Amino acid sequence: MDKAREALTVGEEDSRVLTKLEVRPHRAGDDASFYEGFALRGLRVETISPGYLSCSFKVPPRLTDRNGNMSLGAIANLVDEVGGAAMHADGHHMKVSVDISISFLANAKLHDELEITSRVLGHRGSYYTGTYVLLRNKTSGEVIAEGRHSLFGNLRSKI
Structure with missing residues (x-):
């Protein structure tokens, strides 16, 4: 328990850094949210169909x-975001x-x-969508991660 x-x-240094973060309320249609600016800044769409x-x-x-490796959570976030974007590019409303x-x-x-590709595997009615996401090192071609992503819902934004 003590280790946890x-x-x-x-720590004091981390606390000092955190107090400098500016997190402003975000409204849809405005500039990028804190999340988008932190996690997705630098993502460039090359092809969409x-x-x-x-x-x-x-x-x-x-x-x-600390070792200079991309965090696993950041990779999972990209699988979630890029998989959802492929589903959205297929003409479906936002899903969970x-x-x-x-x-x-x-x-x-x-x-x-990194080169990130995503494709829709299929839809089951208007409620269920499955996607496949591949992250590859653009220089070496080495596969970093591959993910399957399931989304559900027939949600229409009221924003």
Whole structure:
């Protein structure tokens, strides 16, 4: 228990950095939210067509761990976001992620250029969509991760 408490304790330096973060309320249609600016900044869409999306992303320092590897949570976030975008590009309304399965196959290092492709595997009625997302090192071609992403709902935004 002491090890867990120690791991979760915020040090003086981390506390100082956190107090400088500016988190403003976000309204749809305005500038990017804190989340978008932090997690998705730098994501570039290269190709988009119904059911398919291709992006590139250079691994920034803010999404790496102490060893300079892209954090697994950041990779999972990209699978979620890019998978959802492919579903949206297929003409479906926003849905809620209900299942994400990711195979982490290699490390992405700081400043690596990633190629992220996503395609819709299919729809079951207007409620269920499945997508496949592949993250690959753009220079070496090495597969970093591959994920399957399930989304559910027939949601229409009222914003």
